[in-house]
Amino acid sequence: MGFTAGIIGLPNVGKTTIFNALTAVGAEASSYPFCTIEPNTARVPFTEHRLQTLVSLVAPPKWAAATIQFMDVAGLVKGASKGEGLGNQFLGHIRTVDILIHVVRCFENSKVAHVEGVLTPVADMETVNTELLLADLETLHKRTIKIKKLIRGGDKKLIDTLKIIERIEMALDQGQPARSVPLLTGEEARILKELDLLTAKEVLYLANVDEGDLQGQSSLGQQIQQQALEEGAEFLTLCGDLEASISEMDPEEQDQFRQEYTLSASSLERLVATVVSKLKLIVFYTIVGQAVRSWIIPENTAARKAAGRIHTDMEKGFIKAEVLAYDTLISAGSWSDARQEGFIRQEGKHYLVQDGDIVLFRFNV
Ligand SMILES: Nc1nc2c(ncn2[C@@H]2O[C@H](COP(=O)(O)OP(=O)(O)O)[C@@H](O)[C@H]2O)c(=O)[nH]1
Ligand SMILES: [Mg+2]
CATH class of the missing domain: 3.40.50.300 (P-loop containing nucleotide triphosphate hydrolases)
Structure with a gap:
């Protein structure tokens, strides 16, 4: 990913x-x-100051930014x-x-x-955006034909999809991108994502x-x-x-x-x-063995999933995560000092990793 x-x-x-x-x-x-x-x-x-600070604090032989x-x-x-x-x-x-x-x-x-x-930046933007809109209209047109057939064949679940397609088509016809269409539910957002539109x-x-x-x-x-x-x-x-x-x-x-x-x-x-x-992404860090690394994940990612960002084995064998906030590590001075002070939290697989967390995953191999 x-x-x-x-x-x-x-x-x-x-x-x-x-x-x-x-x-x-x-x-x-x-x-x-x-x-x-x-x-x-x-x-x-993705170079940001926290990684640089961690690298100067830990002085690892290896480090890498996400x-x-x-x-x-x-x-x-x-x-x-x-x-x-x-x-x-x-x-x-x-x-x-x-x-x-x-x-x-x-x-x-x-x-x-x-x-x-000649230089006409706004017209240039429109030229590009229009091509994207047209491509999406074409996509939706093809999808509509397919979906209508399936609905006639009895797949009533697709009626919702068709309604959303109609709303998006209306926006595109007015020159508005699909991302401008207000979606009410998570289900609608899921359908929009599935349509795989360029202007979304x-x-x-x-x-x-x-x-x-x-x-x-x-x-x-x-x-x-x-x-x-x-x-x-x-x-x-x-x-x-x-x-x-x-x-x-x-x-x-x-x-x-x-x-x-x-x-x-x-x-x-x-x-x-x-x-x-x-993209609503956040960063967490690992300090393991010889390396300090940062990792990028979407907001609201659970610890077990975050482990999978590093290695699928870590996700499969996930036991727990030991977690320390970045600021706490910096004020404690080191991971072992933080441990002595009792600052390291034990978190389970559902814990939502926070931006700036330093995480040590425990897992079965
Ligand atoms: N004066 C000026 N020329 C630029 C700038 N950026 C790109 N160019 C020149 O524009 C030409 C086309 O750039 P290129 O990156 O190949 O454009 P692309 O077709 O969009 O990939 C090259 O000769 C660049 O040196 C800029 O900021 N100022
Ligand atoms: Mg080029």
Whole structure:
């Protein structure tokens, strides 16, 4: 189980530049190698201050941050939903991801052609979103035909599914994504998930701005921000070219450079952190043997399931979890001090792991 963010957008908006910069960051964020899985997919570490503090406290020979997978999806063009260009391949790829990072070009560059000739970020967003909407309408159309047949054949359970499909179709017809449809029950949410729609996925708009406009204050950046706000979507700015150059520097040089540009933290780290929070994921830590590691799980994951994140044997043979909150470990100074003080809690398989927990799983092999 992993989580994947798909970088999407029109051609020449900076998707690959951003993907490569993200991949380069991985190289120095762990003592384990973070490899590119396939040419267009890479694991990117979620670097956050707690892991760094734990590593300096424990000084383990090995450590590794949990990762989010990023996929550089082929550029989308008008007509993709009808199979134009790499249409089908593109849509097939984004179907597999958990969240869409929709890159919108706001940088001028006379050497790099814009597919439509001029910079029109809001129209660009719409071009991409329309293709996703059309693809979903097509999916729903096919599903409706199938479901109606099954209902006629006596499968009355599917009547609810059909009702939800109709509600979603209505939204799509008005240009609204499936994620905007308010769902009343867990059952409705389950049906929506099963429909596997592209516009049901969370979206994060990423304005790829000029070097001189890192805060996205230009009118182009503002337009995207406004649009994202109206959709209730997340919005971030970065300069792909700049991040790509920074990612090639050594760490000290990077810090210096960021100070000059008054970039508080790496925009790429901010991007990964936003993906984590948007997907409602939390982090827990293990300090076992020679390694300190962080792990990412969805909120409200039970201890036994969380153990399975590390190894299926640990889930199967789960006995109990010994748990310590991050802050308590830091104030105690070490795991053994915390144990002496009686701070370590014994939790069963139903315990819901909390963000920042440090967990030692006990299991039968
Ligand atoms: N000026 C400028 N050029 C950029 C920026 N990001 C990407 N580019 C350039 O735009 C071109 C297309 O970028 P690429 O990442 O291949 O776009 P993709 O087709 O979306 O993957 C490359 O020549 C990049 O160097 C940026 O932030 N500023
Ligand atoms: Mg590309």
